Amino acid sequence: MGFRKSMSILAIIIAFALVISGCTNDKPASPAPTDSTTPAVSNNSEGSGDAKLEALGLDSNLRFKETRKITVEIYDRGNDGGTPPEDNFYTQYIKDGMLRDHNVEVTFVPVPRWTEGEVINNLLAANQAPDVSITYSYPTIQTYANMGGVLDLAPYLEDSKDLFPDMWEYLTDTNIYWDQDPNTGTLWALEAKLNILNRINTFVREDWLKQLNIPAPTTLQEFEDMLVAFKDNASTLLGADADKMIPFSTSFDVGWRADHLTGSFVPDDITDKDVFINGFDDRRFLFPNYKEGIRVLNKWYNEGLIWKDFSLYPAGDTTEDNLMKMGYVGAFMHNWDYPYRNGDDSIHASLQRLVGPDAAYIAIESFPNDAGVYKKFLSGPVDRKIFFPATNKEPIASLLYVNWISKLENRVFLQFGEEGVTHEKLEDGSLKTIAATGEKIMNSPANIDYTITSNGLDLGDPELTVKSIANGYAGVDSRLIEVAHKITTNQGRIGQNVNVGEIKAEDGQGQALKEKRDTILNKAVVAPVDKFDEVFDSGMKDYLNSGGQAIIDERKAKWEAQFGDKTMLD
Structure with a gap:
């Protein structure tokens, strides 16, 4: 315990020294003025939409004209019989989709799930945190935000909201602005959506x-x-x-x-x-x-x-x-x-x-x-916190990633995989998982480590979702799942x-x-x-x-x- 505590304190000290050397005011460090990091211009004048995309280096299909590169945190659960969390069937699906849809190359950075708080502290202190970072610890984000180590997302969301429709539709203002400071307006993180409050x-x-x-x-x-x-x-x-x-x-x-x-x-x-x-x-x-x-x-x-x-x-x-x-x-x-x-x-x-x-x-x-x-x-309807460290030079590409991962068809594929291989569709329209082996095994339940804006099954239809939850445990009597699902929130007090x-x-x-x-x-x-x-x-x-x-x-x-x-x- 003493060693871990010492490392956490050391991380804070290193981060402070790094910020002092690179910042001279109390405000978070602004991103470098590249095409992709400049907040979008106002959309009020005729033709300004095209000008906005042009300024961001995007075409009308929201593809970057020149390939951009981002890194994304992924939890490593150390599963016996699992696949490398940063390189497997599902990461390839995401990489291919982001390159196809937005001309963005994605590299996944594994972080041990069970010590993620300590590790993300150390990565932030060393200016090595992934462009799209995730943690359950909001105080960690706030600590580094105070030292200029985290991007304020508010300007990007205000000026370029129309670029991220799937993220907005799925998370809504509730989760997007959950952590916004009511006094300063700063927004250091987005809250993932906890679809089911089962605990x-x-x-x-x-x-x-x-x-x-x-x-x-x-x-x-x-x-x-x-x-x-x-x-x-x-x-x-x-x-x-x-x-x-x-x-x-x-x-x-x-x-x-x-x-x-x-x-x-x-x-x-x-x-x-x-x-x-x-x-x-x-x-x-x-x-x-x-x-x-x-x-x-x-x-x-x-x-x-x-x-x-x-x-x-x-x-x-x-x-x-x-x-x-x-x-x-x-x-x-x-x-x-x-x-x-x-x-x-x-x-x-x-x-x-x-x-x-x-x-x-x-x-x-x-x-x-x-x-x-x-x-x-x-809990309230919130889960992991998604944030961008100040070293992120591609916030628009990173937000497009968050938007892409929030799109219903992408979430459903990541949660269930391929029909006939990792799931079957039943007559009532619900989905039932098939125990996966080899490269298509999921390292986390319903691949929640990849669906970073979503925790818990969501097929876009509440009735089908509940039925699919009960179906979702290969070899388990659905009675056991139904009992567990009912009891876990019974007489609950929502945060x-x-x-x-x-x-x-x-x-x-x-x-x-x-x-x-x-x-x-x-x-x-x-x-x-x-x-x-x-x-x-x-x-x-x-x-x-x-x-x-x-x-x-x-x-x-x-x-x-x-x-x-x-x-x-x-």
Whole structure:
């Protein structure tokens, strides 16, 4: 942890030095005045449309007269049996399409998915970030924007909106301007569209419930009793492998993986104001009563109900998945469809091959809050943040890329691939995936790493989309998908866009506070029961003293300046 933190701090220092050497004012560095980077001229006079295209080096079909070159970030998930993320069937489809439609050469730059925040920090600091960059961390973007390291997209969108119709139609003003500063008008990033707000589910072995004649738990106590039953009946459930029994599994990312449990301890009447003030940590670490959810995990750990080695394996490690595939894990929380992903290599498929056709994980709801509601805190309709570093000399070509990737026909192809090869079209018009092998395998679910403006299936027809989601898991009973799809957003509270401008206290803090949070939670879960409060409270004190409290205070002040005494938004 210390090394990663040091690298993040070093990245900030290097970036600052680079900006000081190249900029002499507080405003973001302007792009070099080439044909493609000059914002389009006004469109008011007759013939100005042609003049605008001419100034940008484009013909009437929006093809550059001279070939332009851009680089695009792509996540590398390190998949066993996957393809090189920067060079495969789907990247070739994109490259061919961009060259054909816009005369733009695209080169993909792989970035490790599980450490993307650190890596993009370092790339920005070294002036080597891809022209089209992506991150889940807006504070990272804001940090470098403050140092002149990120392009302000507002002028390009205002002056050349008509060049990007597909992007505008798909993302709409909501996602395009989600992050625009209400005071300065600067726009450092576009928000990808989260088509489906599905987030987390709690999964249990349905066959184990049947074997022990236990109904699916609907309360915390019933869930705990189930875990105890798994442990006490390990010999019945696993035979000679009884010593390998793991009633409940989690990972080093406790905040994400325990979301349903911790969320159930948050008071049902939490205000929009408190959600905003404390919601800068996306694991809801600062929400009221969160600690009590972690206390439950601490109790379970000390009673031998949780995988004892969960904190030892870093992001991207496959050890936990393999334990699930071998049939040793009774329950876990994870992404809403996690056990059903990856076709023949999925946890579900592996479990059925090894254990038998009745072995399966099913989603359940077990954690009502103080009002008896199975409350889930859901995201707003936003996902990854797309931004252009100041080193991008081709912002128009880059925006044409974002537009091209937003076009419905291109998104659908990337999500489903070739008919008859990676999907079939059913009589009702919905699509059903076919397990892909070789060069046409997808490294991420529905190729979300390539459809950077879109996360989640979208066929342009809501009814066909839902049917296709249920069809989309080769070899998985659609019943399991339908249950998971229904539960993950049931009684959910959708996140709202509270845009009060930059929170300066967040500048440079994103990665450091994330690492502190993960360390605190890991230590708190494995602490002896009588040391839990001491470990959690001392960790929280350090977190707050390291910048967390300053962020809380500034968010509170900004809310009150914008909304006065209001605690709930309209």
